[in-house]
Amino acid sequence: MHTDFGDLPRQSDKTACGLFDVETFRNKCVSAGDAARTAAALPWCLVSCRDLSMLVCSRFLRPARLCRAALGLALPVLAACQAQLDVDLDVRRAPAVQALRLALPTVTLIDKDEATHVFDTSRSSVFDLYGVEDGTLQSLLSMDDAAAHYRGVSLQFDLDGANLNTDDGKTWPLTLLAQGDVVDIDFKLDDTDSKALVLSLELPFSLIDRRSSSEQDFALRPVLRAALASEAAEISGTIARSAVEADDCRAGRSVGTGIAVYLYSGTDVTPTDYYRSDSVISLTQPLASARAQYDASDDAYRFTIAQLAPGDYTLSWTCQADGEHPDADDGLQFRGVASLSVSASDTSSLTFTE
DSSP, X not given: OOOOOTTOOOOTTOEEEEEOSOGGGOSEEEETTHHXXXXXXXXXXXXXXXXXXXXXXXXXXXXXXXXXXXXXXXXGGOEESOOEEEEEEEEEOOTTEEEEEEEEEEEEXXXXXXXXXXXXXXXXXXXXTTSSOTTOOEEEEEESSOOEEEEEEEEOOEEEEEEEEETTSOEEEEEEOOOOOOEEEEEEEXXXXXXXXXXXXXXXXXXXXXXXXXXXXXXXXXXXXXXXXXXXXXXXXXXXXXXXXXXXXXXXXXXXXXXXEEEEESSSOOOOOOOBOSSOBOTTOOSEEEEOEEETTTTEEEEEEEEEOSEEEEEEEESOGGGOXXXXXXXXXXXXXXXXXXXXXXXXXXXXXX
C-alpha cells in the first residue's frame, strides 16, 4: 500500500515530508519529484506525504511500526529535516567592465566558538559574474546539516584562468591581490531552520585598473558585505537633475558621468572615497556605492542600494566616482549628506536636492 504522489509539485525548490514506517527514520524529508515517487513506489511501506506549504517536517507525527524490508531501499532518497542554508551572490558592477570571469569554489562560515565551516559551492569552475541580468542573485550553494550560531563569512576567489572584458572590447588578465576579509554576520541556524544568506561583491571598490602600469592588468582585492535574505533592506532615491547637470558637476564631461551614491556604516559619517593598500586602510571606508542614472519618470537621477543588513547608515553623492581608485586616496569631493536608520526588509527613500 502506498500514497499516490501523482499531484506532488515538481519544483526543485520545494520539498515534501514523508513519514516512513521506520522507527529510526521518522520525519524525513525527500525532494519533490523523482525521489518522492521512488519512495512512494515501495509497496511494502506506508508513506504519508504533504506539500511543504501545508507541513514542514512536523516533529509531532508518531513513528509507526518498523518496515525493515524497506530500510535499505529508502535510505538513498532520504535526507533528515536538518538546518538548510542557501548562499547567493549579488554582484555590484563596476563601470567600464562588460564581463568578468573567475571561480568561487568555497564559502567559509565562522561560528561563535571560532570553528570554521567550509562549504563547496556550485561555482568551482570559471563563470561570468556578468552572465545574468544586473541585480539578479546567483546561487552559490544550498546545504543541509548547517546548524550553528555563526558570526562571520568569507568567500574564496580562484583566479586561475580569470579575465575580464572592458567596454572597448578588450580582454585583460585578472590578478588576485588578496582574499577578501571575513564579513561580520550574526545569525543562528537551528536544526529545523531554513535561511538564505546574500553576499554582495562591491566591484567598484574591489577592482584596481592597472592597464597603464607595468602589470597591464586588473587586480582584485574583494570587498564583500552580507545580509540575511529575510532581513535584507533597500535604499532607493534620487538626485536632483539640476544638481547633476550643473557645470561644476559635469566639469566638461558627458552628462551623468561619475555620478554615484556612497554608503557608510553609522550616522553622521564624513564621506570619503574608498582607500585600501597593503599598509593603509581608511577609517571611514564606504560599504557600497551605486551609480545614479537618469529616470525620465522622476526627471531626476535615480539610485538603489539593495541587500542591506538592518542598521544605521550615512549616504552621500559625488560627481567624481569615475575617479575612484580603490588603492589610492583620491580626494573625491562629496555633495549632500544624509543619515538613515534602515529596518529589516524595508525600502527607504531618500532625495538629494543639491
